[in-house]
Amino acid sequence: TLPADVRHPEGLASNPSNGNLYVGTFDAREPAAQRNNQVLRYSADGKLLARYSFGNTPLTGIEFAHDKLYILNFGASKLQRLDAEFTEKSRLEDVVSFGALTPPAVEPRTVGNPDGSTDRVSFGSTGFPAINGMVFDRAGNLYVSDSFQGAIYRIDNVRTCSPCVVKVISRDPLLATANPLPFGANGLAFGPNPDTLYIANAGDGRLLKLSLSTGSVTVLSESIPGADGLIFHDGLLWVAANQADVVLGIDEQGLIRVRAGEFSEVGPDGAPRGLLFPASTAVSGPWMVVTNLALPLTPASGDEWEERVTRWNLVRFKLPAR
Secondary structure (H helix, E strand, C coil), X not given: CCCCCCCCEEEEEECCCCCCEEEEECCCCCCHHHCCEEEEEECCCCCEEEEEEEECCXXXXXXXXXXXXXEEECCCCEEXXXXXXXXXXXXXXXEEECCCCCCCCCCCEEEECCCCCEEEECCCCCCCCCEEEEEECCCCCEEEEECCCCEEEEXXXXXXXXXXCCEEEEECHHHCCCCCCCCCEEEXXXXXXXXXXXXXXXXXXXXXXXXXXXXXXXXXECCCCCEEEEEEECCEEXXXXXXXXXXXXXXXXXXXEEEECCEEEECCCCCEEECCCEEEEEEECCEEEEEECCCCCCCCCCXXXXXXXXXCCEEEEECCCC
């Protein structure tokens, strides 16, 4: 369970050498002065080791690499970096900033219907770079998703680049969404093939494939409500279906092989039991750890269990034998 003053755990990463877990929060309350965004460091057994304040800027993806913690500061539109063994007095480094693209929205998407007709889906964007998910390739280049502008970025040699440059490697209508859940391209992962980047589109509920050599984006799997967070582990792509309160293990043909978790209730302590709006996953030894973002989305009152949460938590389940 997170400290009482911290809410909405979103990003999650682990240190494979010692099992430490890193959690970033997406506290986007209004007015902004109420927010208390943090990066938290936990031991493998759930003991809080350190915390670092980010104040009113919400955070999304975080990744551990080369004894550093890389953080997508959503509110500041920056990639930032901390020592993995950070304390509250550690120095926070700005690595690179993200900005508006031209045009800010991707081209419309044409969708075929069973009766032979077609629909034309248009996307809007104000040009805010909604940096969300990230993953490293084997060479140390970092790939970042933009949920609002429908883009995938690459930052080469992110460990040593100075200055670092953001390159747009894909802008495709499949990376955007016009659905009520307003986040398109989200979690990213590589499998065994270094040419294939897997992408979760949360709003469309899809798992996508981007061929880095050809630039083509195709659908691998769909009907994954709120596809969020994405890691590849033990032959499966693990994706959090945040609108279904489950975590799915999907093979490289798009077939669901594992379905884990469900929401039970909000306990007497105000924390979710089971999964409630799961956002990210990380492997820690034999466990899959999951963040319960528990973020209310609708303007109506009383229609979401997330509204009843007063304490936020991480949960875990045993990884199945393969």
